[in-house]
Amino acid sequence: xxxxxxxxxxxxxxxxxxxxxxxxxxxxxxxxxxxxxxxxxxxxxxxxxxxxxxxxxxxxxxxxxxxxxxxxxxxxxxxxxxxxxxxxxxxxxxxxxxxxxxxxxxxxxxxxxxxxxxxxxxxxxxxxxxxxxxxxxxxxxxxxxxxxxxxxxxxxxxxxxxxxxxxxxxxxxxxxxxxxxxxxxxxxxxxxxxxxxxxxxxxxxxxxxxxxxxxxxxxxxxxxxxxxxxxxxxxxxxxxxxxxxxxxxxxxxxxxxx
Amino acid sequence: xxxxxxxxxxxxxxxxxxxxxxxxxxxxxxxxxxxxxxxxxxxxxxxxxxxxxxxxxxxxxxxxxxxxxxxxxxxxxxxxxxxxxxxxxxxxxxxxxxxxxxxxxxxxxxxxxxxxxxxxxxxxxxxxxxxxxxxxxxxxxxxxxxxxxxxxxxxxxxxxxxxxxxxxxxxxxxxxxxxxxxxxxxxxxxxxxxxxx
Numbered sequence: 001x002x003x004x005x006x007x008x009x010x011x012x013x014x015x016x017x018x019x020x021x022x023x024x025x026x027x028x029x030x031x032x033x034x035x036x037x038x039x040x041x042x043x044x045x046x047x048x049x050x051x052x053x054x055x056x057x058x059x060x061x062x063x064x065x066x067x068x069x070x071x072x073x074x075x076x077x078x079x080x081x082x083x084x085x086x087x088x089x090x091x092x093x094x095x096x097x098x099x100x101x102x103x104x105x106x107x108x109x110x111x112x113x114x115x116x117x118x119x120x121x122x123x124x125x126x127x128x129x130x131x132x133x134x135x136x137x138x139x140x141x142x143x144x145x146x147x148x149x150x151x152x153x154x155x156x157x158x159x160x161x162x163x164x165x166x167x168x169x170x171x172x173x174x175x176x177x178x179x180x181x182x183x184x185x186x187x188x189x190x191x192x193x194x195x196x197x198x199x200x201x202x203x204x205x206x207x208x209x210x211x212x213x214x215x216x217x218x219x220x221x222x223x224x225x226x227x228x229x230x231x232x233x234x235x236x237x238x239x240x241x242x243x244x245x246x247x248x249x250x251x252x253x254x255x256x257x258x
Numbered sequence: 259x260x261x262x263x264x265x266x267x268x269x270x271x272x273x274x275x276x277x278x279x280x281x282x283x284x285x286x287x288x289x290x291x292x293x294x295x296x297x298x299x300x301x302x303x304x305x306x307x308x309x310x311x312x313x314x315x316x317x318x319x320x321x322x323x324x325x326x327x328x329x330x331x332x333x334x335x336x337x338x339x340x341x342x343x344x345x346x347x348x349x350x351x352x353x354x355x356x357x358x359x360x361x362x363x364x365x366x367x368x369x370x371x372x373x374x375x376x377x378x379x380x381x382x383x384x385x386x387x388x389x390x391x392x393x394x395x396x397x398x399x400x401x402x403x404x405x406x407x408x409x410x411x412x413x414x415x416x417x418x419x420x421x422x423x424x425x426x427x428x429x430x431x432x433x434x435x436x437x438x439x440x441x442x443x444x445x446x447x448x449x450x451x452x453x454x455x
Contacts, residue, residue, distance in 0.1 A: 073394060080396075129396050208365060215358030217449050218435045225430035226422045233421040 037147060044150040045220045051153060052209075060203040072200055074118045079197045081110045081117025082174050083131070089171065090132045094140045095238075099130055134171070135164025135234075142237040148224055156227040280385045280412075282376040285405040288412045289387045292321050293371045301366050311360045318359065323406070323413035324352045327425050330415075332443075333433040339443045347443070350450040357454060369393075371401070383407050384415070 067075075084107035091100035106122040106129070114121040123129055138160050139145070146159035154165070169175060178190035216222040299305075299313045328348040329336050336344065369391050377386040384406040390398040404416035416425040432446060439445030 131396070208362075211358065211361050211365075214361070215354075216431055217446065217453070218431050218438075221431040221434040222427055225427045229422045229426060230420055 034147075037149070041148065041150040041224075042220055044152060045155075045223070048150065048153060048155055049219075056199075056202055057206065059199060060206050063199050064203050064206075067203075072204060075196065075200045076204070077110075077114070077120050078117045079193075079200070080120075080129070080131075081107065081114065083168075083172060084110070085173055086134075086168050086171055087130070087132045090134055090137045091130075093137045094132065094235075096132075099132070102127055102130060133164050134167040135161050138164060139234045139236050140238055145231065148228060156223060158231070161231070279382045280405065280407045282385055282387075285385050285403075285412055286373060286376060286387050288321070288405065289389070289403045289414070290371075290373060292317060292414075293389075297366070297370070300363055301369075307360075310363065311356070314360055314363075315356045318356055319352060321414055323408060323415050324348065324355070326406075326408070326413070326415050327351075327428075330425055331428045331432050332436075333429050335433060335436050335443050343443050343447065346447055347450075350447065350454065353454050354450055372398070377402070379404060381406070386418075 064072075084103050088100045088103035088107065091097070091103060106127050109122040109125070109127065110117045110120060113119075120129070143160055145161070149157050149159065149162070151157045151162060154162075157165070174190060174193060178186045212222065213219050296314075296317060299317075300310045303310060303313075305313075325348055328351045329344075331351065332339065332344075332347060339347065371389045371391055374388040374390060377388055379386055384404060387403040387405055389401045389403065391401055392398045400420050402418040403414055404418065405412055406415050407413075416423050418424070435449070436442055436446050439449075441448065
């Protein structure tokens with residue numbers, strides 16, 4: 001009986017008949033990858049891995065060799081501060097006015113006292129970092145996540161995440177500054193800065209990625225699973241996310257979910 | 259009426275004995291002790307890598323119920339696996355985990371765990387111990403330890419980092435590998451054997 005019931009639920013969820021609540025994300029996970037999409041994703045994942053190995057990793061190693069932890073932290077703080085207004089706008093769109101105010105306050109404090117954002121002074125005076133973006137705004141507005149897609153270079157994503165990424169990029173103050181001045185040099189600075197931002201991020205996480213790859217039997221599946229689980233943290237339709245899904249070893253054919 | 263009340267109270271009382279909730283304070287103390295020992299004896303210790311690996315293996319196997327996790331990780335294939343395959347899988351899974359995690363010690367340098375109470379799980383025998391790890395930039399990393407009581411002993415059955423469950427990730431990965439491997443469970447065992455040095 002229980003089995004029949006769970007099959008019924010599985011069919012219902014695949015058909016997209018589930019509500020927009022805590023269960024929403026599990027709906028996506030069940031239906032998210034058709035076999036055609038999976039073969040594209042796997043091919044793109046393996047291409048990205050080659051780019052990682054032959055381009056990004058050597059570049060990140062070089063970058064690490066000429067910088068120290070202190071410098072990388074300043075770089076990370078600088079870019080984080082530049083993006084603070086994006087969080088402020090998105091918190092506003094999500095109806096989170098206090099958080100939006102906090103983002104603006106942080107931006108003001110860190111840009112001035114924190115020397116153009118190199119130092120996160122705001123955190124030390126109790127204005128905690130709380131970032132958000134357009135992806136999260138869309139989630140708040142009940143826009144479904146869509147299937148898991150591996151993008152060239154960018155890696156794991158979903159249509160909603162990718163939309164969020166593009167919109168955040170266009171709404172970044174750095175982009176507006178380059179747009180405003182309009183000169184070729186301004187764009188050169190903008191693109192170099194964007195490159196540095198991601199190189200810095202990659203360098204900081206490189207060893208973790210390496211050990212993750214070594215510790216898996218199917219690296220693609222491990223990354224996909226982690227990415228999708230982590231996305232479940234996002235508030236959907238304004239509802240706080242449920243705890244990590246509970247599991248019980250005796251709970252029927254739970255692996256039908258994957 | 260009194261009789262009914264007596265029976266109702268009796269049943270409630272029995273239910274509470276039968277499903278005695280796991281003790282949050284004890285579970286917290288267990289995780290606290292594990293992280294303390296891990297940081298003292300491995301992360302901040304000056305002993306050799308070999309010695310560190312040994313201590314880690316002992317802490318890891320004593321505090322985690324890898325038999326339970328291993329079963330969960332194999333999912334539906336646990337049922338179709340032979341007794342021999344099950345046993346070998348659990349052994350390989352233990353070894354592989356110890357090997358992988360031993361390489362991640364450096365990532366924990368200078369980190370500490372802040373304990374933020376407990377949360378209930380779907381099973382009265384299980385509990386989440388909530389911790390967070392402050393990092394220099396950004397929000398602290400959220401780490402939850404899922405603890406259960408088995409034969410009077412407390413064991414960890416999952417670690418959830420930023421909503422990513424290690425057991426769940428391994429289950430997705432391993433069941434997908436078996437489904438794609440022409441040799442099924444045997445294929446996975448071969449892969450794990452080749453990875454263990």
